[in-house]
Amino acid sequence: MTPLATSLGQPNLTSILFFFTFVGGTLAITYWAARKTKTASEFLTAGGNVTAVQNGFALAGDYMSAASFLGIAGLVATSGFDGLIYSVGWLVGWPVVTFLIAEPLRNLGKFTFADVLTARLKQKPVRIAAAGSTLTVISFYLIAQMVGAGNLVRMMFGIPYEAAVAAVGVVMLLYVLFGGMIATTWVQIVKAVLLLSGATLLALMALSKFGFNPLALFSAAAERYGAEVLAPGKLVSSPIEAVSLGLALMFGTAGLPHILMRFYTVPNAQTARKSVVYATGLIGFFYLVTFILGFGASVLVGRDAIKAVDAGGNMAAPLLAEVVGGTPFLGFISAVAFATILAVVAGLTLSGAAALSHDLWTHVVRKGEVGEHEQLKVARIASAALGVVAILLGLVFKGQNVAFMVGLAFAIAASSNFPVLILSMLWKGFTTKGAVASVVTGAVVSVVLIVLSPTVWVDIFKNAAPLVPLKNPGIVALPLSVLMGVVVSLLTSEPEARAKYAEVQRRMELGNRA
């Protein structure tokens, strides 16, 4: 089969036009937001004035990364059904966030999830541990995003990797530095609307070739590549591996710092609850659409043509856009993918800045005695530093296989952040030492296990056999973290934390009204 004649990788007028319209529009929003950003609370949480619908879109915007849009469509296009396993996995964390986390988090905290823990426990050790795990999760997430950004932008617009990484870093930093959370929230909303409408339009255009009947599309794929495209392939191998990945996905979302932070941007727990319902609906819809896109690409573009452009299949959705809508539509989808990366990176940077400025500077270094002006200044300096770090990480990891890092970020979030949140909310006997032990265990065990796993030990370090057969550390790290939290708490006693429990319980339900 001859390679598809594609204009992918050559800057075309529409992609440049869409790209500059997006960047211009979002920078105008940033200019407007900058004038409203005068306090640390406006900078980090948009002053708590975001509505439920706005936050629902912004949560979806924070979560739907280019990796899930292009990656899942690519996986479905090249291997069929297996992509659906990821779609389902990425979604099931959201109900958990809704039921267990959103409302108490909103009622107990101000800027970071460490606020929830320190409502009862000692400031210094808990803040250091929580900030450490936040920054670890964010670093791995950032590496994956920045390397992905460099590759994607190079592939779609034909500009060099380094220039692409620098461009993402600089534009993102303009949003965060000047417009803070107000600008970042609006960038997320614009991006979510563009991504959802772009993907829906693309799916409808693909389905129009099959009489708008998804089953006709699936049949066409089965006819061309065999009935196995509709059946599970080799993605899920052993039951233990399946449960391990499942645990990380299911409880990881509830421990992602940039997602948790969004609940502080709404005025109260009811709004937080409504916003996460909107987000779940939008994200679920998006993943169903992505599944259609993958099948559409495999039939209308063809697997060989997709793999010829990118062996990983990541260009399936943009190529489908070109086939059904020509170069202008390719330009639009490429610009949307770029906007997607920018928005996710901005959200990550802001949540890292909150951990650095609020947890470490305000509460550890300055022991809570910080003026408004200083808080804002430190948060801005932290954002700038993280922006530079993000660009450097992107450059350092150029050419490395970093796909596993998002999985690692989820595993750490699930086993390091989620257990302490739940234990501190529900267990009166939880102590400071127990919390620190739980956080540290979750993070360290996750990182060590993944280094020794087939993903890193064999694929990256080129050793013959892995020291640990598990690909995902979830099934070991999560229970160990809970166990350490419980055992250490039982061995230590903290009457102050116990005494504060009743009050914290009240605040968990009533928030500011308590």
Place this chain on the structure above:
Amino acid sequence: MTPAALKDAVTQATAQQASAASPVHQVALMRWRMAIVLSLLMLVTYFAFVLGIAFDKQALGTLITEGLSLGIVLGAGVILTAFGLTAFYAWWANRVYDPALERVVKGGQS
């Protein structure tokens, strides 16, 4: 101890005791119970799907009708269940939990 101080101490102790099982806590307990039950439902639904794939790939590859395998139906079903449970929780919290909490707060006996 003066009678006034004694009275204060008694009032405080009573208030503390009352707060341990106060109406706010009962409402809180109701919410946590619902939250945990729904979380377990989600967990069971999702793990049933993933373990189904791990244990019996062939069964999930069975065609229900042309172009549609059991696996696709179940996968889409898990996505719809996730949204359904979330929507149910929000409906329940708006209809039952919020008013119950409101009654307790307004009742002034919290």
